[in-house]
Amino acid sequence: MVDVPAIVRRKALVSGAGAWLDALPSLVAKLEADWAIRVGRSLSGGHEAFVAEAEQADGTPVVLKILLPGGNEAAHEITALRLAGGDSCATLIRDDVSNGAMLLERLGRPLGELNRPLEERLGILADTAMRVWSPAAGYGLPTGAEKGRWLVGFIERLWDELNQPCSERAVTYALACAERRIAAHDDERAMLVHGDVHPWNTLEAGAGFKLVDPDGVLAEAAYDIGILMRETADDLAEADPMQRAQWLAHRTRINVDAIWEWGAVQRLSSGLLCLQLDLQPAARNMLAVAERVAFAAP
Numbered sequence: 001m002v003d004v005p006a007i008v009r010r011k012a013l014v015s016g017a018g019a020w021l022d023a024l025p026s027l028v029a030k031l032e033a034d035w036a037i038r039v040g041r042s043l044s045g046g047h048e049a050f051v052a053e054a055e056q057a058d059g060t061p062v063v064l065k066i067l068l069p070g071g072n073e074a075a076h077e078i079t080a081l082r083l084a085g086g087d088s089c090a091t092l093i094r095d096d097v098s099n100g101a102m103l104l105e106r107l108g109r110p111l112g113e114l115n116r117p118l119e120e121r122l123g124i125l126a127d128t129a130m131r132v133w134s135p136a137a138g139y140g141l142p143t144g145a146e147k148g149r150w151l152v153g154f155i156e157r158l159w160d161e162l163n164q165p166c167s168e169r170a171v172t173y174a175l176a177c178a179e180r181r182i183a184a185h186d187d188e189r190a191m192l193v194h195g196d197v198h199p200w201n202t203l204e205a206g207a208g209f210k211l212v213d214p215d216g217v218l219a220e221a222a223y224d225i226g227i228l229m230r231e232t233a234d235d236l237a238e239a240d241p242m243q244r245a246q247w248l249a250h251r252t253r254i255n256v257d258a259i260w261e262w263g264a265v266q267r268l269s270s271g272l273l274c275l276q277l278d279l280q281p282a283a284r285n286m287l288a289v290a291e292r293v294a295f296a297a298p
Contacts, residue, residue, distance in 0.1 A: 003042045011047045067100035074100035080216030088131035089211045108204025129197045129224040136192035144219025145185035158272040173294035174268040177261035193224045198231045226262020
């Protein structure tokens with residue numbers, strides 16, 4: 001029996017992938033046979049894929065991941081994992097891009113479970129992200145400009161579909177930030193970035209950490225660090241978000257304005273997505289900070 005977590009099932013139905021849910025047990029059985037693995041319990045935390053513990057024939061613990069269908073996300077993730085080579089990201093053992101399936105090394109607990117102080121968490125996230133960054137031209141990955149344009153469309157569409165759950169000013173501000181980052185994209189300086197660096201994608205690996213679930217984007221490094229401006233939004237309820245941006249800029253030697261602007265885009269888009277999937281209090285916290293930032297802007 002394939003036990004699909006509720007959040008993955010919800011995302012599949014929202015995305016019109018009901019047929020994928022129906023076919024999933026047969027696909028898992030096929031991969032068990034093809035890859036000589038035994039699939040165990042499913043893992044929770046994400047919403048874009050079915051993920052489960054598995055064992056290889058020799059007993060080696062691994063993880064099976066099968067992405068929801070649609071677009072080239074599987075190809076981009078597989079490419080990013082190959083380029084990372086098992087250093088900064090989980091090692092890719094097998095893949096089946098046509099079915100969006102991957103067999104990965106099994107890592108430890110996510111950073112989100114470890115109750116580390118905020119500054120330590122942000123430092124781990126930033127340091128682990130920086131290990132991903134490397135030249136990646138010519139591998140067919142989406143650019144930061146393309147992702148920026150996609151995020152613009154995503155924000156506009158979801159804001160309307162969800163009956164405008166935040167102010168128009170918050171949307172206008174985030175879209176203006178996106179347009180500035182799109183215009184700033186430079187193919188010659190762009191590098192491989194993870195694209196979704198957060199505490200639940202950052203897992204224990206020996207004495208350090210590795211990332212899972214890379215989007216695989218060819219972009220400025222600030223794309224990754226801007227994501228840290230949306231994470232742990234509850235910690236920004238009373239704090240000044242600019243202080244976090246400045247701390248991250250100092251840690252990574254990245255332009256603070258670029259971090260701030262990507263943060264505004266990622267915060268609003270993720271807040272709307274969390275609202276669509278009924279992920280609270282994350283949606284409420286992200287949208288509240290998005291409102292405060294937009295109304296404080298000149």
